[in-house]
Amino acid sequence: MLLIGMVTPSPAQPETKAVSREYQVKAAFLYNFLLYVEWPETCFKDEQTPFRLMVCGEDPFGAVLIRAAERGVKQRPLRILHGRQRPEGSRVHAVFIARSEAVRMETLLEEFGRRGVLTVSDAPGFVLRGGMIELVVREGKVRFLVNREAAEHADLEFSSHLLRLAMEVRP
Numbered sequence: 458m459l460l461i462g463m464v465t466p467s468p469a470q471p472e473t474k475a476v477s478r479e480y481q482v483k484a485a486f487l488y489n490f491l492l493y494v495e496w497p498e499t500c501f502k503d504e505q506t507p508f509r510l511m512v513c514g515e516d517p518f519g520a521v522l523i524r525a526a527e528r529g530v531k532q533r534p535l536r537i538l539h540g541r542q543r544p545e546g547s548r549v550h551a552v553f554i555a556r557s558e559a560v561r562m563e564t565l566l567e568e569f570g571r572r573g574v575l576t577v578s579d580a581p582g583f584v585l586r587g588g589m590i591e592l593v594v595r596e597g598k599v600r601f602l603v604n605r606e607a608a609e610h611a612d613l614e615f616s617s618h619l620l621r622l623a624m625e626v627r628p
């Protein structure tokens with residue numbers, strides 16, 4: 458996956474808060490997931506419709522995701538939203554559910570685990586609870602688990618490349 462450049466600070470955009478190395482790497486994974494998942498065309502109003510990635514709960518990524526948004530995704534602009542910041546009538550294409558939202562996980566999965574919304578978290582047991590991609594740290598390295606059934610239910614398709622890189626794939 459394309460991790461280079463995502464984790465190096467940009468002198469033009471200073472960090473507003475310190476982001477741990479772990480979350481710099483997780484931000485790179487999150488951005489790259491958007492490149493290796495296919496959404497139905499009906500999820501986009503037109504070819505200029507931006508990808509919308511929402512971070513629910515405490516944002517552990519700081520300016521790292523904002524820098525990633527400058528690159529866009531699949532020739533589309535990438536918009537990063539926080540909390541419940543969703544423009545009227547617009548849809549979210551991916552959501553990162555922070556660990557701080559663990560008590561509301563089922564509610565959030567019910568709300569976002571629908572057609573055309575990729576759900577990602579680093580909360581333990583996320584894929585077992587119906588999430589699509591769970592970021593984990595094993596032996597000091599960031600890895601990920603995938604739940605294909607949840608993705609298929611949302612009409613999303615993981616690329617074979619993403620599935621090969623996954624530490625574990627649930628049917």
